[in-house]
Amino acid sequence: MLNNSRPCQPQSAGFSFENTRRNAVLEGNLSELGYSSPKARKTGTTIAGIVFKDGVILGADTRATDDMVVADKNCMKIHYIAPNIYCCGAGVAADAEVTTQMMSSNVELHSLSTGRPPLVVTVTRQLKQMLFRYQGHIGSSLIVGGVDVTGAHLYSVYPHGSYDKLPFLTMGSGAGAAISIFEDRYRPNMELEEAKKLVRDAITAGIFCDLGSGSNVDLCVITQAGVQYLRSYDQPAQKGKKEGQYKYKPGTTAVLTKTVTPLPLDVVDESIQLMDTQ
Amino acid sequence: MAKTKELSNDTTIIAIEFDGGVVLGSDSRVSAGETVVNRVMNKLSLLHDKIYCALSGSAADAQTIAEMVNYQLDVHSIEVGEDPQVRSAASLVKNISYKYKEELSAHLIVAGWDKRGGGQVSVRDLNGLLSRQPFAVGGSGSAYVYGFVDAEYRKAMSKEDCQQFVVNTLSLAMSRDGSSGGVAYLVTIDEKGAEEKCILGNELPTFYDQ
Numbered sequence: 001m002l003n004n005s006r007p008c009q010p011q012s013a014g015f016s017f018e019n020t021r022r023n024a025v026l027e028g029n030l031s032e033l034g035y036s037s038p039k040a041r042k043t044g045t046t047i048a049g050i051v052f053k054d055g056v057i058l059g060a061d062t063r064a065t066d067d068m069v070v071a072d073k074n075c076m077k078i079h080y081i082a083p084n085i086y087c088c089g090a091g092v093a094a095d096a097e098v099t100t101q102m103m104s105s106n107v108e109l110h111s112l113s114t115g116r117p118p119l120v121v122t123v124t125r126q127l128k129q130m131l132f133r134y135q136g137h138i139g140s141s142l143i144v145g146g147v148d149v150t151g152a153h154l155y156s157v158y159p160h161g162s163y164d165k166l167p168f169l170t171m172g173s174g175a176g177a178a179i180s181i182f183e184d185r186y187r188p189n190m191e192l193e194e195a196k197k198l199v200r201d202a203i204t205a206g207i208f209c210d211l212g213s214g215s216n217v218d219l220c221v222i223t224q225a226g227v228q229y230l231r232s233y234d235q236p237a238q239k240g241k242k243e244g245q246y247k248y249k250p251g252t253t254a255v256l257t258k259t260v261t262p263l264p265l266d267v268v269d270e271s272i273q274l275m276d277t278q
Numbered sequence: 279m280a281k282t283k284e285l286s287n288d289t290t291i292i293a294i295e296f297d298g299g300v301v302l303g304s305d306s307r308v309s310a311g312e313t314v315v316n317r318v319m320n321k322l323s324l325l326h327d328k329i330y331c332a333l334s335g336s337a338a339d340a341q342t343i344a345e346m347v348n349y350q351l352d353v354h355s356i357e358v359g360e361d362p363q364v365r366s367a368a369s370l371v372k373n374i375s376y377k378y379k380e381e382l383s384a385h386l387i388v389a390g391w392d393k394r395g396g397g398q399v400s401v402r403d404l405n406g407l408l409s410r411q412p413f414a415v416g417g418s419g420s421a422y423v424y425g426f427v428d429a430e431y432r433k434a435m436s437k438e439d440c441q442q443f444v445v446n447t448l449s450l451a452m453s454r455d456g457s458s459g460g461v462a463y464l465v466t467i468d469e470k471g472a473e474e475k476c477i478l479g480n481e482l483p484t485f486y487d488q
Contacts, residue, residue: 132342135381136284156315162285162337164308164316176313 044212046174047088048202049143051167052195055152055223056145059199060088063214078220082118085146090172092139120146120153132161141171174206174213204236288457290419291332293389293399296440299468300389300397303444306460317460326351329367329390334417340384364390368400376406391467419451419458449482
């Protein structure tokens with residue numbers, strides 16, 4: 001019933017080391033040619049979640065980094081798991097993405113099998129059991145939040161397989177900045193607008209005060225009535241407008257001598273490539 | 279593949295027997311390196327109605343062991359048709375910890391009440407020897423309070439005295455150990471059942487360092 005790469009074979013215990021030999025050979029071959037194998041891309045991130053009066057709100061920044069270079073300025077870190085359950089992912093980008101996709105498919109099969117809508121605690125349990133089995137080698141830290149028949153719940157799951165159930169949570173490299181906003185202003189049973197503003201402020205703190213986080217704030221509001229996915233809810237780090245003219249007037253520098261040497265060049269081929277400067 | 283930093287429950291946990299039951303206590307801090315990721319974690323985990331365990335060491339390992347033993351005890355208690363003994367719970371914890379002792383780094387103190395043995399505290403040493411003790415302390419904060427518990431423990435304390443003893447020990451350890459802090463959780467288990475209590479940071483007793 002549950003997702004498995006080889007569903008017909010019985011699941012063996014412990015971490016599967018099958019691919020390590022292949023990886024070592026690939027690494028050896030690459031280094032002979034002078035290349036090194038690609039490093040896993042981590043999303044330096046700020047993700048946060050809170051429980052408010054009517055449900056949960058999840059928030060995330062949208063920057064994906066490759067060491068010190070921004071690889072994606074507007075990536076989506078809030079992933080769909082079930083109609084009433086969403087998940088924010090931090091850590092290794094690929095691990096977070098694939099883990100949440102596996103959970104999403106497991107949860108749909110489980111829900112069809114039981115005939116009931118999924119529970120947030122089910123997702124958390126499956127996630128943590130899988131991550132524990134891989135002993136921290138799957139580097140995804142996740143915040144799972146949703147509203148089910150038992151109410152609104154928020155869980156955090158760590159790469160080694162531990163979990164916490166709390167009313168407010170932050171994770172990622174910007175967690176320190178974001179949690180300070182929550183610790184100062186969080187109260188139980190907040191109203192929707194106040195809660196949205198609080199999460200927005202927490203993610204913004206991560207965007208400004210953490211190098212690995214940036215670009216826009218995404219929010220996801222989950223209530224009994226439904227889900228509101230607010231992509232690019234806020235864009236705090238917009239490019240500023242230049243205050244004045246920074247060009248020198250022609251004639252500022254005196255010209256002493258002028259020599260013109262024409263070069264015999266012909267235009268062979270002209271091609272235009274657009275750059276995304278937004 | 280680099281492993282991410284592990285979450286640890288470097289902590290202070292304590293369990294003590296009295297005539298008719300046990301009292302367990304723990305702090306509430308979970309850290310990842312220098313950051314506190316959860317300041318209100320209840321480290322007293324239910325294994326059965328009248329058997330609890332206190333978690334310390336790696337958060338993931340400890341939570342997983344407690345959950346597995348909870349499941350195994352549920353099955354076992356249905357098979358024998360009555361509430362399980364504390365010895366059974368302790369043995370199940372020991373089986374997992376001993377078999378995987380190279381891979382796991384969690385230390386659990388098991389304590390509870392059953393009708394055959396009354397209140398019992400079970401603890402494993404570093405290599406896996408299971409033994410019953412009148413009281414046990416564990417976690418990184420325990421090192422700071424061995425002197426206090428050795429001096430202050432008396433046989434045949436009442437339930438209220440035991441609770442006060444546990445609260446005092448936790449308070450002292452939390453003030454000296456950087457990895458322990460937050461609030462104090464207490465569980466008192468006797469014939470009637472388990473009673474959970476939480477004592478907030480500012481309600482804990484204070485000692486000399488005022």
